[in-house]
Structure formats: C-alpha cells, structure tokens
Amino acid sequence: MPTTPSTTRPPRLRRMPPAAAFLLAVTAAAWWPSTVWATPEATASAALQDKQVQGNARLRVWGFEVYDASLWALPGFDAGRFENQRFGLELAYLRDFKGADIAERSIGEMKDLAPIEPAQATRWTQAMSSLFPDVKRGDRITGVHVPGSGARFYLNGRLLGEVADDAFSRLFFGIWLSPKTSQPRMRDTLIQGITGAARTP
Template sequence: MTRGAGVSRRALLRAATGAAAVASWPVRASIAPPEIAAELPGVRLLGSGRLRFLGLQVYEARLWAPRPLADDDYARVPLALEIEYARRLVGRLIAERSIVEMRRLAAFDDARAERWQAQLAAILPDIDRGDRLTGVQLPGTAARFFANGRAIGEVRDAEFTRLFFGIWLSPQTSEPQLRAALLGT
C-alpha cells in the first residue's frame, strides 16, 4: 500500500490478530455455558463487548465472575472470559498476538515468552466464524482453555495467568473500552 492510501500493513495485522476498537453489544443470555458453570459454579455475567476493526467485527467477548471486580483485582478472582469469533483466525497468530499484548503489561525474558507462546500455540486451534474460545482463570495457579465447550489445555503458571487475562482486564490494556464493557462499567 502506498502512503496515504488508508490502511497500513501493521493495521491489517492488528485486525487479523484481534486488536482494535470496541463497541458494546447486547447480552444474548446470562446463563453460563456448561464448561464455565462446571469450572466456576455460581458465576454470573459481568459484562460483554464487541471488538471491531475498521468496521469489521472480530469477536464478541463475555466476562463471567462470582462478583463485580474492583479496578485492579481481576487477577485475584476466579473468572472466565468467553470469546465468540466473527471471522477465521489462525491459532498460532492468536498465540503470537497474546504474547505481544502480555509484554505491554509487564517485562519478561525471551525464554519465558518463547515457552508461553509455544504452550499457547499448542493449545489454541485455528478458529472459524462462530467458534467460541473460553479461558478460565484459576488465580495463582493456571489458565484453562476450552474450544466450543471442550477442554483443550491449560498453562500452569501464575504469572502467565495474570498477564494473559490482563490482556483484556488490566487497567493497562490496549483496549480500555472493551475492558469497561466486560467489567460492566
């Protein structure tokens, strides 16, 4: 693309990997999906939002937790983040983008980044339109992952768990509007 033509390669890459502007969207159901209810009995829907880039919907996200979250206490509460995709994405690229976003929140060495990225890439499948990925945060312990309700893996690392869910829930997120919508604020 030439300069001034509108969209840069970097912007297109961000669109393909999930970074962009957000809009709130109406909640379809306030009953937790079975995998979330089994992992976290008693949770309720806190909020939801739609991620868009260049007017195209990337995904809808829903946050489930046992209680409302204070500004910085997301890392101490068991919760689930459910994402329903509106387009096809490659699992490996989702893993790569996740590490980039995690590094925006905290510094960690290349060896740790490579290990976490390899773990995520091994867990996350390629996504088709309508697929749901769910991450369950077990504070201080692990992040468990589900695809369309089926368990697909977990990363047992407290720091990974905090930073991974921080992509959406940290006050330093790159998507503050989506964070506000998920937290219901």
C-alpha cells in the same frame, strides 16, 4: 526414603514405588513451583458453575468485527484485583483465525503490559500455540483464570488444556482487564455492570 506405607498418602502413591514417587514430586516442583494442584474441570460450564455474565463487549479492529467477549464472574467482581479472583472470559469469534496467529497476537499484547524475558515469551508462545486451535466464525474459546494455578482453556465448552503458570495467567487476562490494556473502552464495557468497578482513566 521410608518404605512404610502411610495411610495419609493418596492411593496412587501408596501403590507407587518410593523412588518413583520421589522423582514425580521433584519433577513437578521443578516445572510448577507455585501451582495449586487441581484437576481442570472437563467443561467450561463446570469451571464457571457459580459465575454469571457481568459484561459483554465486541472487539472491532480497523472496522472489522473480531469477536464478542463475555466476562463471567461472581457479583461484586473487583476488576482492580482481577488476578486474585477466579473468573472466565469467553471469546465468540466473528471471523476465522489461525491458532498460531492468536498466540502471537496474545504474546504481543502481554509484552505491552509488562517486560517478559525472551526465553519466557518463547515458552508461553509455544504453550498457547499448542493449545489454541484454528477457529472459525461461531467458535468460542473460554479462558478461566484460577488464582495461584494458571489458565485453563475451553473450545466450545470442552477442555483444551491449561498453562499451569500463575504469572502467565495474570498477564494473559490482563490483555482485557488490566488498566494498561490496549483496548480501554472494551475493558470499561466488560466491567460496566459491576458495582464499584474501577474504570480506565
């Protein structure tokens, strides 16, 4: 590799030994081949600074109130092409839940939307389990879909971390926004205020 400093390299790479910089680049490419490199915002409000609440819906299961969901997006958000737009989904919990249970329920819903290889399902479940905390009534988890990058998660407005995988993010947010969702009425309620939004048949 050339050892002549380049003025176009980021400052950190100019000070990094060439061999170390090469190893870092190879490792990053192996783990996140389609990731758009960007530092996650530290707060949900920063991540959604130009977005507005487009819809609200409450999830009830067998008569139990689970959470209130709020969709944060730009006016004109296209629910039929949600995977191509940046948006946020905030869940305000109405009951206590274990983080591991949230992860397991999420992967189950994702499998209902599209086939997932067992190894991939295991990796995604582990990623969610490591990010999602146990929640109590009143806690809010906000997920932000970043097209081409992945999903970023916030607890009560503060960054928890991210799953830097665009395929994961599309399926995860499809739990609420895909026409194949298990909760079509909730989807319709979330997007009902959006002009021209596609409704679930």
